[in-house]
Amino acid sequence: MVGFPITSVREIKVLKLCDHQNVVKLVEIVRGRGNSVYLVFEFVQHDLHKILVESKELTVFNILQLKYILRQILEGCAYLHKKEIIHRDIKAANILINNQGIVKLADFGLAREVRRQEPLTTRLVTRWYRAPEISLQEKYYSFQSDVWSVGCVFAEMVAREPLFNSRTDHEHFAVIIGQLEGQNAPLPKDEDWPKFSAMYDKVYSEEMPKPNLPEKLNRGGLQHFFDKIEKNPA
Numbered sequence: 564m565v566g567f568p569i570t571s572v573r574e575i576k577v578l579k580l581c582d583h584q585n586v587v588k589l590v591e592i593v594r595g596r597g598n599s600v601y602l603v604f605e606f607v608q609h610d611l612h613k614i615l616v617e618s619k620e621l622t623v624f625n626i627l628q629l630k631y632i633l634r635q636i637l638e639g640c641a642y643l644h645k646k647e648i649i650h651r652d653i654k655a656a657n658i659l660i661n662n663q664g665i666v667k668l669a670d671f672g673l674a675r676e677v678r679r680q681e682p683l684t685t686r687l688v689t690r691w692y693r694a695p696e697i698s699l700q701e702k703y704y705s706f707q708s709d710v711w712s713v714g715c716v717f718a719e720m721v722a723r724e725p726l727f728n729s730r731t732d733h734e735h736f737a738v739i740i741g742q743l744e745g746q747n748a749p750l751p752k753d754e755d756w757p758k759f760s761a762m763y764d765k766v767y768s769e770e771m772p773k774p775n776l777p778e779k780l781n782r783g784g785l786q787h788f789f790d791k792i793e794k795n796p797a
């Protein structure tokens with residue numbers, strides 16, 4: 564169709580490939596006037612963001628529920644990855660949950676199939692859930708970046724606040740490092756991540772200096788998360 568955005572073509576293509584309990588089902592595609600197209604999905608009553616943020620006081624997950632939700636998110640992700648699909652926008656608002664507690668991954672607007680190693684755009688994935696390699700402009704990232712996002716969502720389910728809460732793209736990587744330094748974790752070594760120093764120096768060059776880490780970052784997020792896990796190791 565003329566003028567039909569490539570992202571919508573990708574979204575439909577990806578959704579048509581999927582048939583899994585933990586991936587939202589595309590029921591129908593309806594053509595509207597002009598070039599407009601409506602995607603009709605199975606109805607899912609809740610999304611995780613609304614549960615975590617808007618019903619904060621009402622919904623407290625116990626450890627079994629946390630595990631059950633995490634397991635389903637991972638099952639959905641594993642299914643996508645087996646089909647060579649990267650979701651690229653895993654976050655609480657794109658994780659739907661029905662009244663039976665069944666999780667459905669949704670919003671495939673940024674998803675795409677990757678059959679071979681090819682450069683991918685780094686201008687996506689909602690910032691707080693963005694993997695460090697994408698923040699450092701690595702174009703050859705892959706399925707692992709979704710797994711990073713799942714980890715961020717899980718931490719948010721436990722701590723009830725975003726794990727890597729940054730205000731700008733530039734700050735994001737520094738926030739991650741700030742949290743890890745709070746855990747006495749060193750910066751990655753070149754033998755563990757060969758491109759690391761080059762990418763880090765390029766992104767945080769002289770024109771764009773390394774951001775100062777606010778003091779509170781070292782005491783917040785991860786520590787808070789680990790404290791909660793320690794209190795309830797199940």
Ligand SMILES: Nc1ncnc2c1ncn2[C@@H]1O[C@H](COP(=O)(O)OP(=O)(O)O)[C@@H](O)[C@H]1O
Nearest residue numbers: 587604605606607608610656657659669670672
């Ligand atoms: N199948 C569905 N059933 C019910 N609500 C949905 C469904 N899909 C999406 N939503 C709701 O609409 C919101 C936006 O949908 P989404 O597909 O993520 O589009 P967007 O690209 O606007 O983020 C979701 O966060 C969720 O609250």
Ligand SMILES: [Mg+2]
Nearest residue numbers: 656657669670
């Ligand atoms: Mg969305």
